[in-house]
Amino acid sequence: MSFKRARKQTTAPPNTTDTTATALTGIVGSEQRQARRGKSNKSNGRVDGSARVTTAGRILGGATVVAATAVLAFAGTATASSSRQAAPTLTANGVNAYGTVTDYGPGAAQPFTRSLVGIAATPSGKGYWLTAGDGGVFAFGDAAFHGSTGTISLAQPVVAIAATPSGNGYWLAAQDGGVFTFGDAVFHGSAADVSLHNIVGIAPTPSGQGYWLAASDGGVFSFGDATFQGSAAQFNITSPVVGITASATGNGYALASADGGVFTFGDSKYYGSAYGSIPNDAVGISRIGSGYAIARASGSVLTYGAATPSIGDAATTSNRVVTVGVAGTDHGYWTVQGNSLPNVDHLDAFLVCTRHHESSHTPPAFDNGYQAVNPSGRYFGAYQFDQSTWNSTASGAARPDLVGVNPATATVQDQDLLAWDLFQARGYAPWVNRCLGLH
Numbered sequence: 001m002s003f004k005r006a007r008k009q010t011t012a013p014p015n016t017t018d019t020t021a022t023a024l025t026g027i028v029g030s031e032q033r034q035a036r037r038g039k040s041n042k043s044n045g046r047v048d049g050s051a052r053v054t055t056a057g058r059i060l061g062g063a064t065v066v067a068a069t070a071v072l073a074f075a076g077t078a079t080a081s082s083s084r085q086a087a088p089t090l091t092a093n094g095v096n097a098y099g100t101v102t103d104y105g106p107g108a109a110q111p112f113t114r115s116l117v118g119i120a121a122t123p124s125g126k127g128y129w130l131t132a133g134d135g136g137v138f139a140f141g142d143a144a145f146h147g148s149t150g151t152i153s154l155a156q157p158v159v160a161i162a163a164t165p166s167g168n169g170y171w172l173a174a175q176d177g178g179v180f181t182f183g184d185a186v187f188h189g190s191a192a193d194v195s196l197h198n199i200v201g202i203a204p205t206p207s208g209q210g211y212w213l214a215a216s217d218g219g220v221f222s223f224g225d226a227t228f229q230g231s232a233a234q235f236n237i238t239s240p241v242v243g244i245t246a247s248a249t250g251n252g253y254a255l256a257s258a259d260g261g262v263f264t265f266g267d268s269k270y271y272g273s274a275y276g277s278i279p280n281d282a283v284g285i286s287r288i289g290s291g292y293a294i295a296r297a298s299g300s301v302l303t304y305g306a307a308t309p310s311i312g313d314a315a316t317t318s319n320r321v322v323t324v325g326v327a328g329t330d331h332g333y334w335t336v337q338g339n340s341l342p343n344v345d346h347l348d349a350f351l352v353c354t355r356h357h358e359s360s361h362t363p364p365a366f367d368n369g370y371q372a373v374n375p376s377g378r379y380f381g382a383y384q385f386d387q388s389t390w391n392s393t394a395s396g397a398a399r400p401d402l403v404g405v406n407p408a409t410a411t412v413q414d415q416d417l418l419a420w421d422l423f424q425a426r427g428y429a430p431w432v433n434r435c436l437g438l439h
Contacts, residue, residue: 088299090323091337092321092337093106093112093339095335099308101125104127106130113134114133114134115132116132116338118131118161119335120327123166125329126142127143131160132150133398135149135172137172146169146182147183149180157392157395158180159173160200160201160243162203164185166208168184171204175403177194177199188209188211190213198240198404201241212226217241218235218263220233220244232255237261240258240403240405241256244256247267252264254292256294260274260276260278261273261274262304272305282294282295283324288330293333294326295326299313299321299323301326301335306328322401344417346413346416351420358383359381359383370408371408380406382415385407385419389430390407397418399417
């Protein structure tokens with residue numbers, strides 16, 4: 001096992017005084033973001049003169065990209081494959097196979113201590129690795145286990161896994177930009193000290209001597225022999241990027257955003273997107289044959305430029321299970337699901353008390369504070385999450401569709417869910433213990 005980066009853990013001192021709606025405390029993130037710096041081959045928000053970007057079927061060349069943002073639209077003219085496969089049933093911490101690929105597991109009886117968050121196919125297409133938020137790795141089919149971070153305390157959760165071209169190793173990417181290598185995977189650098197936004201995906205080059213990391217703001221960071229071809233950061237996107245996939249040649253890549261938009265760079269070909277046709281629930285993108293597949297939290301999968309058909313909403317039965325990732329081959333694709341979503345009691349005594357202290361203007365009408373924003377502009381929503389803690393909690397709760405979402409704009413149910421999940425993980429401390437003993 002190769003552990004390539006030690007993380008710093010910093011927490012702000014607790015506020016020991018009670019608060020009102022006019023002086024909100026907020027939840028302090030477990031790791032403060034640093035200003036972008038370092039010498040990695042990175043770019044976040046600019047495109048060099050050689051970059052060639054395709055967005056929504058439009059070709060924008062080189063330095064003209066930044067000036068052309070006014071015409072940016074993610075919809076495109078191509079549509080997803082209209083044929084549908086047989087109706088699947090989604091199970092918590094499970095895998096579904098589509099096309100001619102095989103479901104190798106896990107079985108219903110296999111326990112997981114943390115929710116699954118990612119999947120990577122072996123080069124043969126006859127196996128895959130799954131990873132959980134704590135960095136645990138699980139091998140199926142012809143995939144071999146080479147190690148994990150499951151026994152290491154991480155500052156931020158693992159969000160993605162990528163296989164080496166040989167199939168004899170893999171990389172794990174953490175939300176803070178940390179990169180962990182196993183087997184024959186080589187460490188070429190990380191975005192741990194240079195990205196102010198959450199890392200959401202990793203894509204290796206065909207040689208295995210480099211990789212790209214994608215951030216939720218659309219930024220792309222290149223390492224090793226991966227070449228920077230452009231990013232979506234300069235477009236000031238309103239929906240977070242959720243994944244990245246490399247072209248077959250390694251001379252380009254595609255980004256997908258939560259609203260179904262697709263950005264292609266270099267020689268990565270644009271086949272279409274789901275922008276304007278789905279809610280903000282896309283969770284990942286993967287190359288499949290000559291095209292790509294976009295997975296949604298609902299369990300549906302939209303394929304573009306590929307022979308394997310899409311999976312529509314009407315064909316999935318989720319039982320409150322959220323799809324968190326997709327991995328494609330030339331002959332089909334797999335989706336991976338996370339934990340079942342808990343049923344959270346909106347009127348639980350702890351949640352009611354916390355809303356009262358954090359955001360309620362007119363108790364007991366506690367719902368008034370769900371759109372609250374701290375005067376500092378740092379804390380949001382009924383439970384006053386800062387964005388970093390909200391994102392980390394969303395990842396840990398297997399809700400990648402909520403990563404990057406402003407907490408104050410999330411639904412009542414989703415705010416309750418993440419507050420409850422954080423409470424289960426860290427107890428009363430994030431809210432300075434002021435509602436101690438109420439649950």
